[in-house]
Amino acid sequence: MQHTPWWQGAVIYQVYPRSFMDSNNDGIGDLQGIIDRFDHIESLGVDAVWVSPFFKSPMKDFGYDISDYRDVDPLFGELKDFDALIARANQSNIKIIIDQVLSHTSDQHPWFEESRQDKTNPKADWYVWADPKPDGTAPNNWMSIFGGTAWQWEPRRGQYYLHNFLSSQPDLNFHNPDVQKAVLDNVEFWLKRGVGGFRLDAINFCFHDKQLRDNPAKPKELRAGRGFSEDNPYAYQYHYYNNTQPENLEFMEQLRQLFDKYDEVVSLGEISSEDSLKDMALYTHNNQRLNMAYSFELLTDDFSAQHIKDTVSSLEEQMTGGWPCWAVSNHDADRVVTRWGKGKENTQLARMLAAMLGSLKGSICTYQGEELGLGQAELSFEELQDPFGITFWPQFKGRDGCRTPMPWQQDAVHGGFSQVKPWLPVSAAQLPLSVDAQEQDPRSPLNSYRTFMKWRKAHSALVTGDIEFISTDDNVLLFIRHCPQAEKQKILCGFNFNEQATEIKLTQNIVEFIDASPFVMDTSSLPLDTNSLHIDGFSGFYAHVE
Incomplete structure (x- = not known):
């Protein structure tokens, strides 16, 4: 196996x-x-x-x-x-x-502290350095996630260094x-x-x-x-x-x-x-x-x-x-x-x-x-x-x-x-x-x-099985998890994303509802031969299907 x-x-x-x-x-x-x-x-x-x-x-x-x-x-x-x-x-x-x-x-890492000193030190090419444009502005238009330009001026080298995040987080040069x-x-x-x-x-x-x-x-x-x-x-x-x-x-x-x-x-x-x-x-x-x-x-x-x-x-x-x-x-x-x-x-x-x-x-x-x-x-x-x-x-x-x-x-x-x-x-x-x-x-x-x-660990279909989604139009998420080698573990999973209860149509033949309360609704009294299902708000259900 x-x-x-x-x-x-x-x-x-x-x-x-x-x-x-x-x-x-x-x-x-x-x-x-x-x-x-x-x-x-x-x-x-x-x-x-x-x-x-x-x-x-x-x-x-x-x-x-x-x-x-x-x-x-x-x-x-x-x-x-x-x-x-x-x-x-x-x-x-x-x-x-x-x-x-x-x-x-960090800009306090020894690598960067050495790299920023000049253009000839052993770590000079370990970070992303670039010359300014002729007018002194940043090398290009790249932006930092944390706001503003992604380039910071370093006067000791007369160059900018790249920081995709904070200016205190210089980017390493992985081309080296x-x-x-x-x-x-x-x-x-x-x-x-x-x-x-x-x-x-x-x-x-x-x-x-x-x-x-x-x-x-x-x-x-x-x-x-x-x-x-x-x-x-x-x-x-x-x-x-x-x-x-x-x-x-x-x-x-x-x-x-x-x-x-x-x-x-x-x-x-x-x-x-x-x-x-x-x-x-x-x-x-x-x-x-x-x-x-x-x-x-x-x-x-x-x-x-x-x-x-x-x-x-x-x-x-x-x-x-x-x-x-x-x-x-x-x-x-x-x-x-x-x-x-x-x-x-x-x-x-x-x-x-x-x-x-x-x-x-x-x-x-x-x-x-x-x-x-x-x-x-x-x-x-x-x-x-x-x-x-x-x-x-x-x-x-x-x-x-x-x-x-x-x-x-x-x-x-x-x-x-x-x-x-x-x-x-x-x-x-x-x-x-x-x-x-x-x-x-x-x-x-x-x-x-x-x-x-x-409970999840006891159902291999939920842990490592495949997934197959079923179309719905009522903000209910419906899908089947199944293991090809274990057909009995074909589990229909449904989740109501609405705060209010809703009714959905079922096209699958339910073999049995799986008792999965308290994290989803109680299905112990529901009939198996149903083609519609009432799902509580912000709740769901599990069922074995054919």
């Missing part, structure tokens, strides 16, 4: 270390805090933990600006704490996936083979330490167009979407030249060759491009590049059954040899129950979305707090830490609202996260949804999540 890798159909739990648990009472979460709360993670039935960056960093972008790829920032602990985290996870047969930021470094080798060496440092995989941040940004051609303008009506509001000038362009270059695919194959030297290590690439679904397929093509890829398609405001169907179907048509991974929340997007609940947090919606996401073909990422049904926290301008939000306030409030600390205890100081004032405030609105408040209620989002993930 063909071996199924552990990560196919896996549930990956994303931890944002700053906000998970503070073990030493300095107001910032740390690696020991993850260990201290690992019992909670284990109780969720997940297969892996993706840990956002904990490396040495000046924290201008909260760890996504790395100054030392091979050490832990003192805020989070020491290397021995990371080793202890690996050991704790191994006890529960859970993999640790770390976040690698390969396309750029020495850069590629150094990056691969840094990756292998963590492979040797026993990590189970890598989430590769902005991985399609490694290479730039050598000719530095201008990006073409994008029509106003096409500027929204992909996570960038039309208020951000980044949305004014088609980003054909500052990322997603063909040379990057060859580097993905080098990465894969390195990963394959180690047993069952998974690679998960974050793709944000002009056609992310096409590039997800390319970046996982023929099982020679990345194992999995995910994008921002389900992290937008578009909450409709048609959007889910179109997105998943489009990727299915294009992907050959790779495996999808889906997420509806992460550290860069408003929390899903607020975003898709149109501002009204709804625990029933939270339960339904966990089941819906876990029923799609692919692996899934759950962002910390998603299992609690947490909504987006509201912060004042004075409380913001995110440079993205500070720049674009008030049209865009940044990412801090999804990064506030986890509420562990409803009545404890700072929700049990820390004994001192946290780096971001604990949301008072989230305290009623704290872990201890939900423990005793079997229908709470937390216990529903636990029940669902355990």
Whole structure:
């Protein structure tokens, strides 16, 4: 029998270390805090933990600006704490996936500090440097995601350097083979330490167009979407030249060759491009590049059954040899129950979305707090830490609202996260949804999540089976999951994206409804010989079909 890798159909739990648990009472979460709360993670039935960056960093972008790829920032602990985290996870047969930021470094990284000095030093060509135009302006029209030009002047060299993100995050020059080798060496440092995989941040940004051609303008009506509001000038362009270059695919194959030297290590690439679904397929093509890829398609405001169907179907048509991974929340997007609940947090919606996401073909990422049904926290301008939000306030409030600390205890100081004032405030609105408040209620989002993930593992069709969508016109998502080798596991999945109950027509012959409460509606008393089905609002059902 063909071996199924552990990560196919896996549930990956994303931890944002700053906000998970503070073990030493300095107001910032740390690696020991993850260990201290690992019992909670284990109780969720997940297969892996993706840990956002904990490396040495000046924290201008909260760890996504790395100054030392091979050490832990003192805020989070020491290397021995990371080793202890690996050991704790191994006890529960859970993999640790770390976040690698390969396309750029901090401007305080020793490589850049050397590179910026002059044009002749050994690291002079390790970053993307370019001469100004004759009038002194930037080399081209490329824009930074965080606002304004993507070029920063460096007087010591008399040149500009490229930064697709903050000006303190200079882009590495991957056209230089020495850069590629150094990056691969840094990756292998963590492979040797026993990590189970890598989430590769902005991985399609490694290479730039050598000719530095201008990006073409994008029509106003096409500027929204992909996570960038039309208020951000980044949305004014088609980003054909500052990322997603063909040379990057060859580097993905080098990465894969390195990963394959180690047993069952998974690679998960974050793709944000002009056609992310096409590039997800390319970046996982023929099982020679990345194992999995995910994008921002389900992290937008578009909450409709048609959007889910179109997105998943489009990727299915294009992907050959790779495996999808889906997420509806992460550290860069408003929390899903607020975003898709149109501002009204709804625990029933939270339960339904966990089941819906876990029923799609692919692996899934759950962002910390998603299992609690947490909504987006509201912060004042004075409380913001995110440079993205500070720049674009008030049209865009940044990412801090999804990064506030986890509420562990409803009545404890700072929700049990820390004994001192946290780096971001604990949301008072989230305290009623704290872990201890939900423990005793079997229908709470937390216990529903636990029940669902355990139930899901018992149905191979939902974990690794194929998917076939069924057309509906009433904002109900309907599809069949099935394993060709196990016909009895042909499962019809239905989810009502409407807040109100609705009636749908069925063309499939139902063999039996599958008892899947409390995360979807109770179907125990429904007749099997029905050609229509009443589905509660923000709920769903499962049934074996012929």
